[in-house]
Amino acid sequence: MVTRSGKGSAVLTLPSDTEILIAREFDAPRHLVWKAWTTPELVKRWWHANRGTVIQADIDLRVGGRWRWVSVTNRGQEVAFRGWYRAIVPDERLVYTEMYEAVQQSEDDEGTLNTVTFIDLGGGRTLVTMHTETYSREVRDMIIQSGMEAGMQDALDLLEDVARSL
Amino acid sequence: MNDLVEALGISQPQVSKHLRVLREVGLVDAREHGRQRLYRLNGRTLKPIYDWAQRYERLWNERLDALDDVLDELKRGERDHGDQVR
Numbered sequence: 494m495v496t497r498s499g500k501g502s503a504v505l506t507l508p509s510d511t512e513i514l515i516a517r518e519f520d521a522p523r524h525l526v527w528k529a530w531t532t533p534e535l536v537k538r539w540w541h542a543n544r545g546t547v548i549q550a551d552i553d554l555r556v557g558g559r560w561r562w563v564s565v566t567n568r569g570q571e572v573a574f575r576g577w578y579r580a581i582v583p584d585e586r587l588v589y590t591e592m593y594e595a596v597q598q599s600e601d602d603e604g605t606l607n608t609v610t611f612i613d614l615g616g617g618r619t620l621v622t623m624h625t626e627t628y629s630r631e632v633r634d635m636i637i638q639s640g641m642e643a644g645m646q647d648a649l650d651l652l653e654d655v656a657r658s659l
Numbered sequence: 660m661n662d663l664v665e666a667l668g669i670s671q672p673q674v675s676k677h678l679r680v681l682r683e684v685g686l687v688d689a690r691e692h693g694r695q696r697l698y699r700l701n702g703r704t705l706k707p708i709y710d711w712a713q714r715y716e717r718l719w720n721e722r723l724d725a726l727d728d729v730l731d732e733l734k735r736g737e738r739d740h741g742d743q744v745r
Contacts, residue, residue, distance in 0.1 A: 499739040501718045502720070503716060503719045503723050504716075505715065505716040505719065507712065515716075517718050517723050519723075519727065519729070519730055520727070520735055521730035521731075521733065522734075525730055525733045525734060525737070526726075526730060528733065529726055529729050529730055529733065535729055535733075538725065538728075538729050539722060539723070539725035539726040539728070539729050540722060541722070541725065542718050542719075542721045542725070543721045543725070544718075544721075624666070625734055636715070637711060637712055637715045638711075638715075639715065639718075656703070
């Protein structure tokens with residue numbers, strides 16, 4: 494499963510019914526990729542995925558520390574994710590829980606377990622792998638489907654723009 | 660079949676079992692050729708799964724393309740200030 498858009502190319506694979514794996518190479522040294530991933534002001538500049546604005550990117554970067562990232566879509570819908578850091582190896586590895594607040598069932602529902610690994614490829618290049626353990630096929634499917642909904646949302650936004658311009 | 664046994668390093672019964680499942684869901688087509696059975700991959704069956712996952716992949720592509728721009732700026736910043744991290 495490989496698609497290309499823009500200058501980079503993220504590769505998505507589904508290693509099992511409950512896992513999602515995304516890999517992407519960057520033409521930047523590892524410490525800078527780590528910095529862009531763990532600094533609120535920088536996260537705000539790339540997490541939006543052209544679907545809205547990131548209004549909050551709280552990062553308490555220590556084991557047990559909490560994070561909460563909130564976006565507002567182009568249609569005004571607030572989308573919030575949060576979790577806590579389970580393991581931190583600076584420049585190398587970040588392990589954290591992730592919960593989409595809108596679907597949280599109970600206080601002890603922690604959502605998925607994500608592991609982001611930063612691999613130094615030499616020559617100032619870095620490979621980032623993002624592994625998500627969803628613990629259930631339903632959650633895995635829901636996450637994959639969320640991309641589909643975002644795509645639909647894009648289409649609706651475009652339609653609205655076109656409609657407005659008439 | 661022998662090629663697959665060799666390439667995968669698993670036994671022939673195991674390969675047969677996998678191929679039967681793949682055939683049942685239409686991922687491979689099989690036809691008899693003398694004493695051999697030839698299998699062909701039927702990629703079209705994977706298309707719905709590909710389509711299903713593609714938008715999520717696109718979401719991440721757009722996100723990480725924006726990260727490229729942030730990284731370009733950080734690289735320039737380090738170069739200009741000469742504070743090389745070693």
